[in-house]
Each structure stands twice: as C-alpha cells, then as structure tokens.
Amino acid sequence: MPADHHDIVYPSAVPFILLHLAAFAAIWTGVSAASLTLCAGLYVLRMFAVTGGYHRYFSHRAFATSRGFQFVLACLAQSTAQKSVLWWASKHRHHHRHSDTPEDVHSPRHTGFVYSHLGWLFARKHDEADLTSVADLTRYPELRWLHAHENAPAVALAALCLVVGGWQGLVVGFVWSTILLWHATFCINSLAHVAGTRRYVTGDDSRNNWLLAIATMGEGWHNNHHAFQSSARQGFRWWQVDPTYYILKGLALAGIVRALKQPPQAVVRGEQRLGAKVVHRTAEQLAARFSAERIVQALRTACSERELSALRHALSEAATGVLHPHLPSRAALMAEARTLYARTPSLEDIVERAHQMVLAAVRHRLSTASG
Template sequence: MTQDSDSKLEQSTDGPVTSDIVYPSAIPFVIVHLACFAAIWTGVTVEALAIGVGLYWLRIFAIGAGYHRYFSHRAYETSRVFQFILAAVSQTTAQKSVLWWAANHRDHHLHSDTELDVHSPRHFGFVYSHLGWIFARRHETTNFARVADLAQYPELMWLHRYELAPPFALALACFAAAGWPGLIVGFFWSTVAVYHATFSINSIAHVAGRRRYVTGDDSRNNWLLAVFTMGEGWHNNHHAFQSSARQGFRWWEYDPTFYLLKLLERLGVVWKLKRPTVEVVQNQHRLGTRVIRRAALQVAESFNAERIAAAVAAALGNSGLVDLRARLSQAQPFAAIEVFGELNLPHVPSKAEMVRRARSLLANSPSLEDIAAKAHELLLEAIGTRLATLAAQSAN
C-alpha cells in the first residue's frame, strides 16, 4: 500500500493484544461487580434505589458532557470552576482520570478501527473492545502529549494523581445517606451500570446500528444506546463531526446531554457550543484524505487480491507473467493502473465495479467516486505486488 502513516494499518502488533492484559489491575474492577451481590444481605430499599437511579443519570451525563464532549473534543467552553466540577463528577464513575480518559479517546479517533485503535471490535474482538483494553499494559500510562491542553491545569493534574478520591468520596456519601443499601445499591449498582453503558459505545456502537455517513471506520448510530447513554448512541454522527456538542443531528434523534448543555448555556455556565454544519447534517460535505483512504482500504480489502493475482497469473502463463513483472518494475508508483489497463485483463475489477462495490458497502457520500478511485488504486497495487512475487517464484 502507500508509505504514509496509514501504512501502519498493515502492521501487526507484537503478539495477541489480549495477552497484554494486566490481570492484577483488573481485580478491583471484578470486586466492584461482586460487591453488587452484597444486596442479598443488605437488602434493597426505596431510598437506595432512588440514589442509584439518580447517580446513574447524573454520571452518564458527566461522562457524555464531561469526559467525552468537553475534555476529549472541546465541543464547548466553560469556566475553570465548572471544568473542575465536570472532571470531579466524571471521575466518580471510577473510569480512571480525566486525562487518561481523554488521551485514550483522542487516540481512538485518530486511529479509529485500525490496528492502532485502542479498542476496535474489528481487530481485537468484542470483549476486548468492551472492557479488556482498559487493563492492557500498553494503556496503563497516560499520553500527556495528547492532552497538553488539559495537563496545564494543576487541579486536573491533582485529580489525575488521586483518581480514586472522587469515587471513594461518593461511596462514603452514599453510605452516610442510606447505610449499607445506599453503598451497595446506590453506589455499586449504579457504578457497574455506568461502566457497561459507557463501554457499549466502544463495542456495540461499532458493530450494531446504521451508518448514515462515511467515516472510514465502523461507527454506527444505535437509538437504543442513545436512550441509555443520553445521546451518545448516535455514534456515526459523532464520528462524522467529532467536535459537535450535539450528537443527535436530526430533530428526532434523542440527545438529552445536548438539551441539558443548551440549558446550561442559557444559564451562562457553558458557552460557544459547537454544532454540525448544514453540509454535514445533509451529508453533502467532502471527506478528508484520511477518511477517503480508510474507506477505500475497506472497499479494496473486500476483494481477494491473492485470488485475483492467481487467476491473472494463470491467464498470462509464465512468459506473460515475467513480461508483466518487468513492466511493473519499470513503472512509477501507482502506475499499475495504466499497466493493467493496457493489458485489459478480465480478472481484474474495473473502476465501474469498484464504484458499485463502494456503493454496496458504504453510506452515500459526495466523495464516493474518490473513494472508489483510491480503492481501485490500492487493489491494483496489491495485485501487482502479489504478481511480482509469483513471477519471481516461477523464474526460480
């Protein structure tokens, strides 16, 4: 393929990603889940249930409006005081620090659904993308270069150093308010529920749902997830315009996180909420080079380059294969298109076939022709590389 940074997509990681799990660090996570069963002995009170339900929705809002839309994507502006409040409430979810969360999420968008993604179901499996990645050794530390804009605040660095202080404080408050049921049902039940609602965006929202936009990854819109996550389920929308404070682009797309942000905007607590452009909402925007290439790679990989190369080699015979190898070796990069075009080989997909495949695999986009052209280029390059290998083998 090409020599640019996206060539990393073809590189394999050092061994199975799942073997990188740091099991001791997963023990507290397991304990939190097991603690939920203590309700068998503590009982479930109405007061504890009310606390649990209230904390679930409060912290789901904090994750969406805080960790995600503000700290990861800077989708709006706010004061330093409210910034700290958002960070502290977000960290009561026990999903590590605001700096760690934002750094990893920014990495996710930079490499979404490639082998460099921190949590891609396509490459690492559903369970790893849902929760396994959190305990991987390579994700233990925080990439401060990725969140330099946040690391400049001493109070956020304090929260980073003492990341468990907010959840411990909340757990004590729940115990003080409603005793053991308040701790077990109010705190632990709601914490586990927030865990898996949040994690579902990383896993389910990349395998189940509809894709309105071409984003170069597997992000999908899932209305059911949007209900449980206060609007985070419109994930394909989000990947199409990442800096938007609004993720439900259509009027009927339920996004209560955005509604509450609008209320806070009216109250002067937050301001400059970013919204998607009209072109994006209407799916009339031109795609960037990176998205075009990733989408093109997806289309190109839907063809079996090795099988096509074998069919071409069989049709050419040894002498024809050697001649083709010589012509390809003399051609400039990406000139394989011209060489194959001159030979008019029936086994090689045409540009028209590539357009049809792109239309069948991807959402509609004004850049679909560009994607198909790039996919054709990538496929022919892969076929040419394989044919060169076959020619060398036949010569020996």
Template sequence: MSPNAPADDHHDDIMYPSALPFLLVHISCIAAIWTGITWQAVAICLSLYVVRMFAIGAGYHRYFSHRAFATGRVFQFILACLAQSSAQKSVLWWAAKHRHHHLHSDTEIDVHSPRHRGFLYSHVGWIFHRQHDATDLVKVGDLARYPELMWLHRLELLPAAALGALCFVVAGWSGLVVGFLWSTVLLYHATFCINSLAHVHGRKRYVTGDDSRNNWLLALFTLGEGWHNNHHAYQSSVRQGFRWWEIDVTYYVLKALSWTGVVWNMKIPPEQVLRNEQPLASRVINRAARELAGRFDAQMLADAISSARRRADLAQLQWPTLQEILNRAHEGVDALTHLHLPTIPTREEFLAEAKAMFARTRSLNEIVDHAYEHFLTSVRTRLATAI
C-alpha cells in the first residue's frame, strides 16, 4: 500500500473474489508449456493484440469516453464488441470511470492516481476496489440510451468468451492459451500502463493540473495512447500525437476509415493548443496553483509565528498586526525579518519555482497569483486555529 493512501483503505475494501478470474487468466498463460507454442497461435496473439488495442484506443477511449468522432450504430456496436473482447468490463463502465478520471485527475478522488494511491494500486489494484465495481450510468447517459450497448453492458464477458472459443476452434489449445490469453494479458498491462506509468514517467508539454506525461515507448505499444499529456491538454481530440513525429496508429486507422465514410466529424485540437498558447481553464489553474503552493511550507511559518508570539519580545503583538504583516507580503515586504522568524516567500520565489515546475504556458502568472494567495491564506488559517 502507498504511504499516501487514505487511512481507511483497509484490506476488506478489495473484492478478492473478483480478482480471482483476473489472476487465473495470468496463471493460465503458463499452460503454454503443455499446449505448445505454434506459429499459428503466435500470429493470432499478435493480430488480436493489435486489433483489440485499436478497439480500446478508438472505442473505449476516444469514442465512448470522449466522443472524439462520430459513427453509425453498426460500427459503434462493432467497436464495443471488439473492445469488450479484451475483458476490460463494459464500454459503459469503462467510459464512466474514464470520464470521472478526467474530472478529478490526480486529485484524492481520482479512481487511479499514482500520486495518492501508489503505482501498483493505480496500475491494477483499483479495479477490484468495491467502490469502483458499479457503473455510474448518469455519467454515460449519452451511451446508455442505446439498447444494444445496455445489452453488452449486462453481458460484459460475452464478446471475450466468444473470441476465446473461436481461437480454440481455429487453433486448438495453443490458439486459446497463446493466441487469446497471452494477447489478453498483454492488453491488460499495456492499457493499465496509461493509468500508472503515463502519470509517472515521460515529458510534460502542457500544464494540465495533473501528472499526465507523454511517453513515446508507451505510444508505440498502445498505438498512440502514450501521448497522454497531449490528450489531457485537449481531451476531445481524435488525434493524440500532436506533432508529425508522434506516432499515433489509432488516429491513422480512423483517418483512413473517415475516407470511406465509416467515421466522420473527427475533432482535432485548434492551432492555439498546438502552439501551446491556449489560456488554461480555471480548474487547471487552481490545481496547478495548489501544487505550487504545496512546495512552500505554510505550517512551518505558522508554527514559527505562533511560537514567537508566546515569547516575551512579542507579548504585545496582537492578531490584527500579524494579519496586516501577512497582507503586506503581497508587496514583497517581509515585516517579520526583525523578529528573527523564517522569511515569507516572495512572489518572485513562487514565480521561479513555477518556471521550474511547469511547462510553458501563458497562464503562468495566474497560477502564481493563485498559489501565492493560497499559501498566505493557509498560513492565516493555521494561525487562527493556533490562537
């Protein structure tokens, strides 16, 4: 368990029975020792990995979660079946959880944040947590109105079971184990790496208020999903590789399908986003500001002031005077210097820290202003409770 995990995160919150099928799929891969590994089965494994990874990226993610393009009900149903054949629950469950993730990315109520729950929990543990088992149909009301998708939601494992049976018919036990199970396990962890690894390792081109990163290696394995910081900067884009050299195979396939009329209304990021000149949303500014403010120790300053007030040389120093002193910090005046207390960080120090922390953004000054006010308010609050 992560040291940052909430104190109420007990073992009985994990639905161990629900984890057993997941573990059995992994363990069953060892059966290849007895079934053998045929070239036919390997070809099935690679083919199913690529086709289903496309369905996960284009279906689960870009279409059902973000509606980054439009299509007809026939191809919508095909995408849903292919995506669910990966045994990653229904498209309604997947989309609902992913939309929740974007609303609260890397906050304490994110469903899978490495920052708050640890890497292992964000990678796979969250799936078996009791609170994440249900599907919030309100978040996916646009999808729940289709009876065929609700049918798939109720029979979420049917596409995977049917595909497994087909692999057995075509290539025997090796087809089932190597072709189906191996590719399914590979899909699990390639997909899960976007939730975990893509929030830990990589580069940040955009300020997004979370830990999302671009990772070229993950992008190769996931057919473009690894350009995760790009995606968080403009979530509704059908293209996640914003630069010409950022390989995004899923987008290339969707682009080809658009030429045949299978998909249309493909959303792309505006030039302002591509040039990284877009103003940030207030939610992103506030999240970034809180992260910046957290780099400075408000508690230490408040404790030092409280301690000093109890000393003889500050016996006559009243609270309104302290409030005024903190207010004057906006002017870059540290009125506590003569009291031999820790200096109040200046706005310039906040700005320097922000430039080191964040990617280039036109909203940097807004982030700094919000962070500075957040820090001073935090000091005031701590002082008020110490009186």
C-alpha cells in the first residue's frame, strides 16, 4: 500500500460494507419481477441524476436550468448516497485541475486501482468539501441544507421503497440499485483511466470505454470529456451512445433545461491547439519514457571525463541544440510521440518541451555526479 494511504479511516467504511452485506438479504426476501423493475428504474433515474446532475450540471455547468429543477437534481443525486452535491462537485473539480498528477484525489497511476476506485472515499483528507471551489453553488441555501443533511434523500428513498415494495422493495429495489450505482460511478474514476482508447491528447490517462458508456449512460466517453469538460454531450460521434445527453435534449425541448453546451468542431476533429497545462503534462509523460539515469550511465561508459565536462558545458549553454549519439534527438522523441498520442496541432510543442525536459534532467544528473 502506498505511503499516503495510511490515513484511511476504516470505521467510515462500515456503512459501505454493511450495505453490501444487506444485498444478501434477498436470500430471505426473495426476488420478484416487480422488485427487479424497481431496481432497474431506480438505477436509470439516479444514474441520470449522477451523470446529468452531479457531473455535467453541478461540476461542469454544462447547461442551465431553473432553481427548482436544480434542487430536484440535487435531491435525486444525493439519494445515491454519494455524499452531498457540494462535496461531489468540489472533489470532481479538484480532479480535473490535477488529473493523474500526484495531487489527484483518485488517480490509478499514482495511488493504485483499488484506492482510486473506492479507497480514497474513506481517507480523512477527503472528508471535507472545499467549499471555495464551489462558490457558485454555496450561494443557494437549499444546497447548503442538503450538504448539512447529505444522507436525508437516501434515507427518504429507502423508506419509500420499503413502503411501496416491502422488504423486496428495500433490498432489491433500493440496496441493489445503490450498490450498482456506486461501482458504475467509481469505475469512471478507476477503470476509465486504465482501460480504453484515447482519441484526444488531454495530458492525463483518461480513456473512452464503450462498455462503461453503456453502464453509466454516456460517462464512459471519458477521454472525450477530458478534451472538452463543459460539454453537455460526451459522446462526440454519432455512434458514441450517450443516453444522458438524449435525456437532456428531451428536457430542453420541454423547456426544463436550456443552453446545452456543445464541443466546438475543432475539438471534435482534434484540430484545436492545446493549452499550456496540457502541453506541459503531456511533455512530462513523453520525457518520462527517456530515462535520464540510463542515458547518463551510457554517457559515463562511452565518454571520458573531459568529454563529459564538455558535454555538461554544452548542455548548460544550449538546452536543445546539443547533438550526441547517446542523447535522444528531437526526432526520436517525435517518433515516440506519434506512437503514443493522437494527432494534434500541438505535437511539435509537446515534443519540444519534452526534449528540453530530458536534456535538463541529463544535465542535472551529470552536474550532480561531477559534484
């Protein structure tokens, strides 16, 4: 277990574990067609509340709606027992600011698959929401009330299921659908950064996964989402099924939501130049594939101390203009980049920056060794 996982608060996981155990109560309650229908209906309704509400509306403001429907979305989303709308949005916005960096709250690259899937939920440092990052939401007293009573919607729905469907309604309808919702949602944090395809250069490990897109009503087009976060539509191509977007379109026709944001065609075609942060992160990934330690070892084996001294001086004078058979050329980095990344007008910028990083790392190691 990585060192930064020592703060997991296991007692806070008890309700999570108990609900999973409660699913086995269906052995005694039985399973009927009515209870399975309730389970499926609650899954679809609340998955939309998570994808359309928690994610696309509250986290990314991908569309506009009335204050009344905003509250409905928040209540339905919180009925999934995934903490409050303010907590969820604040953590998700933090994730996008630091996606797949060491500061990310749930990156499989840095914290492992299991921790990114669910372990981070029980860590002390993630207990509280950063309300400064959701100031646009905290101005609504009803959302602050839901934040203070985050379990109220889930408890109310569980009670309603018990009244309407008896014990089968509670166990199969509520408990089963809630557990399925949890793990489908968590898979976007974990599996969608590990398995799938990457059409767009985003500076992180986000991937498109058609199976997750089906399970999460469109959220599986995760690389698309990271390419243009504020889009109400995450299935950019006609064949990329996105039921959440279809529902939003229907709600827009009914006048319930409006101003659905769309990805520019330049983004869809991969023709838009990338921002400085994405270029820098992608360059770091590319540079990491060229080990400065191995390069320096090869240089020390092949070169005399005099040659190494001259090379150190040359590297300090011109970061990318030095040619040496043991130093990776810019062309070598470009060849590697073309195998790793989708086509983008910013590929030259990425390679140039990565080349500077590699040579700077070699220069630093040579200087340290000489000292």
